[in-house]
Amino acid sequence: MTRIVVDPITRIEGHLRIEVEVANGVVSDAWSSGTMFRGLELILKGRDPRDAWVFAQRACGVCTTVHALASVRSVENALGLRIPRNARIVRNLIAGTQYVQDHVIHFYHLHALDWVDVVSALKADPAATSTLAQSISDHALSSPAYFKGVKDKLSTFVASGQLGPFANGYWGHPAYKLPPEANLMAVAHYLEALDWQREVIRIHALLGAKNPHPQTYVVGGMALALDPNSTTALNARGLSEIGELIKGAQAFVDEVYIPDVLAVAGFYKDWAGIGKGIGNYMSYGEFPEDDSGEPTAFYLPRGRIMARDLGKLQAVVQDSVAETVSHSYYTYDGGDATPRHPFDGQTRPAYAGPKPPFETLEGHDKYSWLKAPRYDDEPMEVGPLARMLVAYASGHADVKPAVDGVLGKLGVGADALFSTLGRIGARAIETQVIVHRLGRWFSDLTANLDTGDLAIADGTKWDPASWPAQAQGFGFEEAPRGSLGHWIKIKDQAIDNYQLVVPSTWNGSPRDAKGRRGAWEEALIGTPVADPAQPLEILRTIHSFDPCMACAVHVYDPAAGSSVQIRIV
Numbered sequence: 001m002t003r004i005v006v007d008p009i010t011r012i013e014g015h016l017r018i019e020v021e022v023a024n025g026v027v028s029d030a031w032s033s034g035t036m037f038r039g040l041e042l043i044l045k046g047r048d049p050r051d052a053w054v055f056a057q058r059a060c061g062v063c064t065t066v067h068a069l070a071s072v073r074s075v076e077n078a079l080g081l082r083i084p085r086n087a088r089i090v091r092n093l094i095a096g097t098q099y100v101q102d103h104v105i106h107f108y109h110l111h112a113l114d115w116v117d118v119v120s121a122l123k124a125d126p127a128a129t130s131t132l133a134q135s136i137s138d139h140a141l142s143s144p145a146y147f148k149g150v151k152d153k154l155s156t157f158v159a160s161g162q163l164g165p166f167a168n169g170y171w172g173h174p175a176y177k178l179p180p181e182a183n184l185m186a187v188a189h190y191l192e193a194l195d196w197q198r199e200v201i202r203i204h205a206l207l208g209a210k211n212p213h214p215q216t217y218v219v220g221g222m223a224l225a226l227d228p229n230s231t232t233a234l235n236a237r238g239l240s241e242i243g244e245l246i247k248g249a250q251a252f253v254d255e256v257y258i259p260d261v262l263a264v265a266g267f268y269k270d271w272a273g274i275g276k277g278i279g280n281y282m283s284y285g286e287f288p289e290d291d292s293g294e295p296t297a298f299y300l301p302r303g304r305i306m307a308r309d310l311g312k313l314q315a316v317v318q319d320s321v322a323e324t325v326s327h328s329y330y331t332y333d334g335g336d337a338t339p340r341h342p343f344d345g346q347t348r349p350a351y352a353g354p355k356p357p358f359e360t361l362e363g364h365d366k367y368s369w370l371k372a373p374r375y376d377d378e379p380m381e382v383g384p385l386a387r388m389l390v391a392y393a394s395g396h397a398d399v400k401p402a403v404d405g406v407l408g409k410l411g412v413g414a415d416a417l418f419s420t421l422g423r424i425g426a427r428a429i430e431t432q433v434i435v436h437r438l439g440r441w442f443s444d445l446t447a448n449l450d451t452g453d454l455a456i457a458d459g460t461k462w463d464p465a466s467w468p469a470q471a472q473g474f475g476f477e478e479a480p481r482g483s484l485g486h487w488i489k490i491k492d493q494a495i496d497n498y499q500l501v502v503p504s505t506w507n508g509s510p511r512d513a514k515g516r517r518g519a520w521e522e523a524l525i526g527t528p529v530a531d532p533a534q535p536l537e538i539l540r541t542i543h544s545f546d547p548c549m550a551c552a553v554h555v556y557d558p559a560a561g562s563s564v565q566i567r568i569v
Contacts (some may be wrong), residue, residue, distance in 0.1 A: 001028075002532050005360060008035065009542055010168070011110045013062050014549025016508070018520075018542060019361050022529050027538070030517070030524040031361050032508045033353075034370040034552050037329070041347045044498040049075045049490050050219045050462070052498065056486065057213055059500065060550045064212040065098050065204070066479035067500075067551070070486040075219045078473025078490055084455040085291055087221035089445045090207055092287050092299075093242070094214065095477075096438045097203045100249055102480040103384070103431040104257055106546045108186075108193040109165075111424070114540045115264050116178060116186040119171035122158065124184035126151055132181050136263055139255040141192065150188040170534040177267045186264065189256050200249045206238050221457030228449055239446060246438045253435045261428040265410055265421055272412050275420030275541040277523035278379050278516075279308040281386035282316060282506075284485070286478030287437070299437060300399075300478060303390040304375065308418055310393045316375070318474045321485065321501060323371040327510040329353060330371060337513035339374065342487035343472055345499035368510040370552050372518065373501050381519040382482030382506045383545060385426040389417060398437075402429045420523070423544040464493040479503055481546050502551040520545060 007017040017033040040059055044052055053071035057064040069091060076083065083091075126147035133142040157163070178186070201211050207224060208214025216224040225233035285295050285302030295302045304314040322339035325332055331350040332340060340346065352366045361367040374380070391399035406425055407414065416422055461467065467490065475486045482503030489497040509518030517525075520542060527537050 003360065003362070004529070004532050004535050004538070006535060006538060009539065009547070011113070011539075011543060012547045012549060013060060014547075014552070016542075016547055016549045017361075018524075018538060020524055020527075020529075020535075020538060022532060025528055025530075027524045027527045027529060030521040031367055032370075032510060032518060032520045033361060033368040034504075034508060034549055036549070037349050037351075037369050038347070038500075038552060039349075041345075041498050041500060044495050047495050048464075048493070049078070049488060049495055052488065052495060053217050053219075056500070059502070060548060061212055062548065062550070063098055063102055063480055065094055065208065065214050065217075066477050066484055067486070068214060068217045069095060070475040070477035070479075070484050070500075071488075072217050072219050073475030073477065074473045074486040074488045075475075075490075076473070077475060078471040078488055079219070079461045079467060081220050081458055081461050082291065082293055083221045083458060084453075085448055086226055086445065086453065086456045088288055088291060089441050089448070090222050090224060090226075090456070092289075092441045093438060093445070094204060094207050096287065096434050096441065097200065097249075099480050100253065100431055100435045100438070101197050101201050102546075103427050104193055104253070105197055106427065106480075107257065107261065107424070108190045110546065111543045112186055112190060112264075113166075113169055114536060114543055115176070115268060116190075117171055117173075117176040117183050118154070118166050118169060118187060119158075120176065120178070120180045121183040121187045122151065122155060122180075124151060124180035126184070129181040129184045129188075132263075133185050137255050137259040139259075141188075147184055147188060150191065151184060153191075154184075154187060170536045173534055173536050174530050175536050178264065182263060182267070186260060189260055192256065193252075196248075196252050200245055200252075203242055203245050206234060206242055218457055220459055220462060221455075224456055226449060226454055226456055228446075239442075239449075243442055246435075246442055250435050250439070253432050258428055258432055261424060262406070262409055265425060268421060269410065269412060269416075271421040271540070272410075272416035272419045274527055274537075275423070275523045275544060276418045276526075277381055277519050279306075279418065280375075280378055280380045281305045281389050282375055282380040282382050282483055283387045283390040284316060284476035284478050284483045286387075287441075300387050301390055301394045301396065303394065304380070305386075305389050305393055306378070310389065310414065313390065313393045318476065318485065318487075320376045321373060322377075323373045323501065323505075324513050325371050326513040327366055327368065328371050329366055329369050339377070342474070342485065342499035342501055343489060343497070345487070345497070347499070368508075370505050370508050370510060370518075371501075372509045372512040373506050374512060379509060379512065379516055379518055379522075380483075380506055382503050383423070383427075384430045384480070384482075385417065385423045386482060387478060388426040388430055392417075398433050399429070402433055420541045420544045427546070467493060470496075479551075481548055481551075482506060484551075500551075502548075504545075504548050504552040507545050508547060508549070508552060520547070
């Protein structure tokens with residue numbers, strides 16, 4: 001039995017520690033540990049509920065807008081507010097753009113290097129790389145001269161000795177399977193994606209004033225002036241720019257991202273049988289497409305799939321969410337094993353884990369700063385795979401043919417979705433579906449403005465004097481990484497309690513009171529490990545979830561120091 005400690009797991013947002021035991025070449029047990037304390041919920045207590053979103057979006061420095069949206073939705077739910085149509089569409093455009101940018105960044109910059117051997121790209125023939133690229137896409141940048149330029153740039157970079165993000169890769173690892181030409185193509189698109197993501201996110205600057213941390217959210221709608229004929233508001237010129245940015249995003253996704261995912265996946269079909277996980281999937285639903293406020297009006301539907309049964313789609317209600325802290329660095333009144341609904345949630349740190357820097361988790365009953373959320377007392381996986389499975393099971397008009405098409409191109413069955421490779425494929429499918437839906441939402445916005453409807457916020461409940469003495473509400477949001485919930489209690493016009501249950505808390509959950517693993521831990525079971533000193537396979541499965549520890553835990557004490565080390569004990 002070999003124990004491997006990876007601390008921290010890199011190419012994610014925040015700090016994550018993974019420990020596994022390996023027996024007979026595969027992972028036999030696993031522990032996921034968030035290594036920072038989350039104190040944001042305590043910071044929010046006592047503040048004005050209308051200001052909560054400004055603080056809440058600081059939970060993360062990447063997908064900041066998702067916390068702003070969940071926060072304003074929670075207050076609007078508590079106060080019974082319904083936002084205007086323009087605000088609903090603008091929020092969809094901001095959230096949808098976040099999906100597209102975030103998913104593309106994840107594939108190229110956070111996950112691709114688990115599958116792409118950068119050093120191997122130095123051996124590629126640029127002409128053969130061009131032939132490969134042109135065989136899978138009509139993307140303009142695919143000439144032999146273009147790929148020769150990328151190879152020369154990469155060679156110069158490597159010769160400089162300043163390898164930056166490529167310095168600690170497991171280059172030459174036996175688990176890499178791409179030929180040199182495919183590796184060079186992927187490296188070229190890695191570099192292209194850096195420029196592309198900077199452009200597409202300008203949509204956030206136009207609709208949200210900046211990125212990260214958009215500034216135009218407000219309880220009751222959006223603080224954004226919309227008028228095609230104005231010289232000071234977001235006018236026809238600005239709207240036209242958004243339309244062009246959406247078209248550019250669609251082209252990159254269709255011509256670069258999707259072909260690359262299919263090309264890479266074709267060499268790693270064995271990973272369709274690795275990383276299955278717990279088999280329970282949940283989506284809160286996202287992108288409301290009418291103004292009824294009903295959960296049935298979402299473009300991506302709300303629902304659950306249990307035990308991988310795609311034939312039965314089950315309901316999701318906020319009442320069934322609860323968290324325990326039996327194996328977390330927190331304590332509850334009434335016992336750590338007693339589930340608490342977020343309305344009654346407590347954030348009471350009680351560290352009882354290993355001493356820094358590298359004592360193992362072995363022997364420590366509590367081992368993570370993440371709580372253990374459960375739905376109806378069941379662990380769940382959330383994220384793009386969960387959303388696409390729920391949409392697929394519901395017969396979604398756009399998602400079902402897209403999923404069937406990808407499965408057909410890869411020559412695999414629906415069971416392949418329940419895997420590490422399935423998560424990568426689902427994220428790509430979702431990106432393509434959403435990037436084309438952005439065009440529909442943009443058309444809806446301009447058509448509504450053409451009617452003369454410029455309303456963007458409902459200020460009827462802005463005065464706290466109009467609020468009840470006590471109120472509570474919740475805001476569901478499907479962040480790129482999965483189901484996000486904010487719960488708020490308001491008393492005497494101030495926040496009395498505030499709780500966040502974020503995607504990486506669902507997926508990165510430690511064991512619960514019944515000893516059941518969270519999604520990351522369970523997905524690692526059975527993962528092959530060729531070389532314990534270079535646990536590339538562990539990174540592949542963990543990164544397939546796109547973990548973001550900043551959302552789950554986000555206070556760090558620099559006085560304690562920091563280290564990066566992989567150990568075999």
